Amino acid sequence: MSSHGLRFAFFGASLVSAWWNGAAMYYRGLLRALHARGHRITFYEPALPERQRHRDLPVAPEWADVVVYSVEGTDGLERCLEEARGADVVVKASGVGLFDDWLNTRVLELKSGGTQVIYWDLDAPGTLERMAENPEDPFRALVSRYDRVFTQGGGDPVVLAYRDFGARECIPVYSAVDPDVHHPVRPEARFDCDLAFLEDRLPDLERRVESFFLxxxxxxxxxxxxxGGQGWGDRPRPSNVKYVGPVAPRDHNALRGSARTVLDISRDGMARFGFSPAPRLLEAASTGACLITDAWEGIELFLEPGRECLVAQDGLEVAEAVLCLTDEGVRDLGQAARRRVLAEHTYTHRALQVEQALGHTVGGV
Structure with a gap:
C-alpha cells in the first residue's frame, strides 16, 4: 500500500483522436479521473496518419503526457518501452491497432517487484471468443503472465471465462461518465429528431442497427x-433517416439534448455476454437524454428499466416506445437516468475501483 501517486505507462489506441476509436472517451474519462487523484499518466499511441490528422484534442491534455511513436518499424516503440520501465503500473490496452501481438509480449518484460503489468481489454467478449475458437491464439499463453486483467465490461461471465484461460485476477472496470464533459446543453435544430442513434459502423454492430434502428x-x-457516426454514408436507409456523418465529441451533448429519444445498441459480443454498458449509453444518460436500449443481461446494474430507461427486444418495441412516450415520460426518464449515473457511474467511481484493485490507497482517503 502506498499513499503517493502512481506512475502509469499506458499503451493504447489514441488519447487525442476519437477517429475510428470508440475507446477514446473511456480512456479520457478514466485517466483524467486518475490524474485528479494524484497519479501521473503517460499515454503511448501510434502515429497512424488518418487518426492523427483527425485529432479532436489538438493539444495534449494537461492531465496526461502523450507520446506519439512512429509506425515505421518498432524502433519508436522500443524507446517507449524503455521509457516506461520503472513505472508503477504498465498498461497494455487491447486494439492499439499496430504491433498488438508483439506489444502484448514485450510489455511483460517490464514486470518487476515495483511494476505491475496490466492487460486492459476493451472488447473482452471478442478476445475470449477468439481464444476459444483458436487453440493456437498467441494471447492464450500470455494471459496468466499478466498481474491482472481489467476489462471494460462483461461481468461474471467474462471474469469466469478469463479465469478459465489462466488470468490471476480479472476485474471489470465499466464505462462511466465525466460530468464536466457530459452534461445537459441547449437543443440545436440540426439534431432535432424523434430518435437518434450515434455509433461508428462496425461489422459486429451493423446487423443489430438494422433490426433495432432501421x-x-x-x-x-x-x-x-x-x-450519426463513421462509415454509414453508403448504407441504404429509409427516407426518414437523416445521416449527419461523423459527429465530433464536442457535439455529442447537443445531439443527445436535441433528440426526443436516444437509442443505444450493443455490439454482438457485448449483447451475448451482457453486463457491458457502452460508453455512449451512460454518456447520454448524463446529459438527461431519454434512453431506449436493446435488451442485455445486467442493464439494471446501471439503469433501472421502466424508470431510468426503456428496454426494447427488437425494432418493433423501439417503434412502440417512440410512438407512446409522452413529453412527461421523456422528461422523467431522462432526469432519473442522469441522477443515477451521477450517483454511481462517474469516472471518479471507476478511478477509486482501479486504485483498490492495484492495492493502492491515497493518503487521507
Whole structure:
C-alpha cells in the first residue's frame, strides 16, 4: 500500500483522436479521473496518419503526457518501452491497432517487484471468443503472465471465462461518465429528431442497427430519425433517416439534448455476454437524454428499466416506445437516468475501483 501517486505507462489506441476509436472517451474519462487523484499518466499511441490528422484534442491534455511513436518499424516503440520501465503500473490496452501481438509480449518484460503489468481489454467478449475458437491464439499463453486483467465490461461471465484461460485476477472496470464533459446543453435544430442513434459502423454492430434502428424507422415513416457516426454514408436507409456523418465529441451533448429519444445498441459480443454498458449509453444518460436500449443481461446494474430507461427486444418495441412516450415520460426518464449515473457511474467511481484493485490507497482517503 502506498499513499503517493502512481506512475502509469499506458499503451493504447489514441488519447487525442476519437477517429475510428470508440475507446477514446473511456480512456479520457478514466485517466483524467486518475490524474485528479494524484497519479501521473503517460499515454503511448501510434502515429497512424488518418487518426492523427483527425485529432479532436489538438493539444495534449494537461492531465496526461502523450507520446506519439512512429509506425515505421518498432524502433519508436522500443524507446517507449524503455521509457516506461520503472513505472508503477504498465498498461497494455487491447486494439492499439499496430504491433498488438508483439506489444502484448514485450510489455511483460517490464514486470518487476515495483511494476505491475496490466492487460486492459476493451472488447473482452471478442478476445475470449477468439481464444476459444483458436487453440493456437498467441494471447492464450500470455494471459496468466499478466498481474491482472481489467476489462471494460462483461461481468461474471467474462471474469469466469478469463479465469478459465489462466488470468490471476480479472476485474471489470465499466464505462462511466465525466460530468464536466457530459452534461445537459441547449437543443440545436440540426439534431432535432424523434430518435437518434450515434455509433461508428462496425461489422459486429451493423446487423443489430438494422433490426433495432432501421426497422423502427421503417415502421414509423412519419417520424424523424437521425443517424450519426463513421462509415454509414453508403448504407441504404429509409427516407426518414437523416445521416449527419461523423459527429465530433464536442457535439455529442447537443445531439443527445436535441433528440426526443436516444437509442443505444450493443455490439454482438457485448449483447451475448451482457453486463457491458457502452460508453455512449451512460454518456447520454448524463446529459438527461431519454434512453431506449436493446435488451442485455445486467442493464439494471446501471439503469433501472421502466424508470431510468426503456428496454426494447427488437425494432418493433423501439417503434412502440417512440410512438407512446409522452413529453412527461421523456422528461422523467431522462432526469432519473442522469441522477443515477451521477450517483454511481462517474469516472471518479471507476478511478477509486482501479486504485483498490492495484492495492493502492491515497493518503487521507
Amino acid at each position: 426497422r423502427a424507422a421503417d415502421l414509423l415513416p412519419d417520424k424523424h430519425f437521425l443517424l
